[in-house]
Amino acid sequence: MANQTRKPKSDSQPAGTRLRWILHIDLDAFFASVEELLNPDLRGKPVIVGASPAHRGVVASASYAAREYGVRSAMPTARALKLCPHAILVPPRHHVYGEFSDRVMLILRDFSPILEQVSIDEAFLDLTGCERLWGPIPDVARRIQQRVMDEVGLSASVGLASNKLVAKIASDLRKPRGFVYVAHGREAEFLAPLPVERLWGVGKVTAAALHRLGVETIGNLAALPESVLVDAFGPHGAALKCRALGQDDSPVITEWQAKSVSNEETFATDQTDEEFLRHELLRLSDKVAARLRANGQAGRTVRLKIRYHDFATVLRSETLPMPTDSARDIYETALALWHKHWQKGRAVRLVGVGVANLESAPYRQLGLFDDAHPREDKLARTLDEIRDKFGRDAIRRASLLRPDEDAD
Ligand SMILES: [Mg+2]
Known part of the structure; x- marks a missing residue:
């Protein structure tokens, strides 16, 4: 999906040598947080958004108070209510969540047009080259997080890094209200202590195979010779090694470019x-x-x-x-x-x-x-x-x- 501009590069994907700045933002317990925002009586209580057990519903979202009881997204509602019997069950209202999501995305678009909305509560924003307009990017990222809180009333976790892979892992690390900034050149060091399951492309099967090779952390994986990985996983092995080193040059794909x-x-x-x-x-x-x-x-x-x-x-x-x-x-x-x-x-x-x-x-x-x-x-x-x-x-x-x- 080439996005060709013949003269200035300012509107296109980052080119070549410029430092890339990618922000990943993920709203915390999004549906449950919206329900708490609209109904203050729910605040701080264990809230589960999901269809009722009578309809064999599953948990769409759970507040952090509910998560303390082990309630998780995608769990059958019946099981969630067994874990946390006094939880307040709220049926999902997707159109309402959609409106809140749009308001968050509008704030992001204020800072850069290169926005990839991954799901209703999650997006990548390419801030490369934006320092001239907005100042130091880590400050910009803080401001974005603060504006989402001040203007929409929702808490979000933010990861800021040189690429999507690292930014996404960073935003997930200190939820809720996390802010994790990985400096340029520190990607591999940041990832090294984390469990290898956190890496993109490492599902259950790959993880099990890696454990057999003695790999527990991303750092263990990065230290393996590429040949060992290629023997074990084929061409996929070389890509795994790059990811473990925190290398990723995939672009932020705007809705305009997608498909x-x-x-x-x-x-x-x-x-x-x-x-x-x-x-x-x-x-x-x-x-x-x-x-x-x-x-x-x-x-x-x-x-x-x-x-x-x-x-x-x-x-x-x-x-x-x-x-x-x-x-x-x-x-x-x-x-x-x-x-x-x-x-x-x-x-x-x-x-x-x-x-x-x-x-x-x-x-x-x-x-x-x-x-x-x-x-x-x-x-x-x-x-x-x-x-x-x-x-x-x-x-x-x-x-x-x-x-x-x-x-x-
Ligand atoms: Mg989320």
Whole structure:
């Protein structure tokens, strides 16, 4: 899911040498905490959010007071009530939790647009490069945690590190209200004393095999020669060793990028010229269509992203009756969204076009699209082939060439 920007890098994934700063935030006993917030009588008491034992329900969330009795998430409610008979059982209200979750995510988005919401109560935020805007990142992380408490009333645990792997383990270490910051270069040292089960990709089977090799802690694992691990686990073994050393370069995937093919352009200067901007939409639509065809994919949902000069960002989408990989369909849909949502005259810093709701493209064999736009389709494929051979910019549709680009 390349997220290409031709000029400045400020809106894209961190590149190369810059120090990465990844925050992981996890709300503490989220559903139970929301219930306590809305009903002060519940505060400090053992609260279990879950469907009743009569319906063979399980625990969706338990307050820390209930956890003291051994109550855990995903445990049958009947068993939880045996462990803690005086617990207060509350039926889940997911729409309410969703609203609280949205409020937390909005606070995170104030600090960086590169947000990956992992679940209703958990997210990664990429703060790389944000020190210029917000100051020292460990202070920023504290501020985020405090704002979630002050503005939403919820307690959260935060991990801050150079990557997702370490940030996630860090946030889980001192719950509730934990704040764990792992300095750059100290990842392996931080992980070393922790049980190996905490590492991503170490489930029960792998853990049992590691114990047979004498591995109990992540540090034990990091100290094993790679060859021993590859013998035991195949190629997975080398990855295990990297993780044990706290190495992870996986990017924070925004909702915009997830399961979509998208391209966006950040302009060197903010733009208000509508013709220029429409032209960019066409160029981006063409790129997205080419990538879809290269992947053998088509998608039903066309998305438009507009970021204004002040970083206010608008994401809008339209779902088509049939999946498409045609530049024309994508452009026409993106343009309709543009007309609907662009605030005329407001300077634009970035535009993006994406296609989501992807499926692989067996429909081609049915010929649905070949009937719809036979010439368009053939032209597109020919262009793709030429680009493959001669590089991206070897050929562009005449309408994509601007006078100032003739030179390149
Ligand atoms: Mg949580």
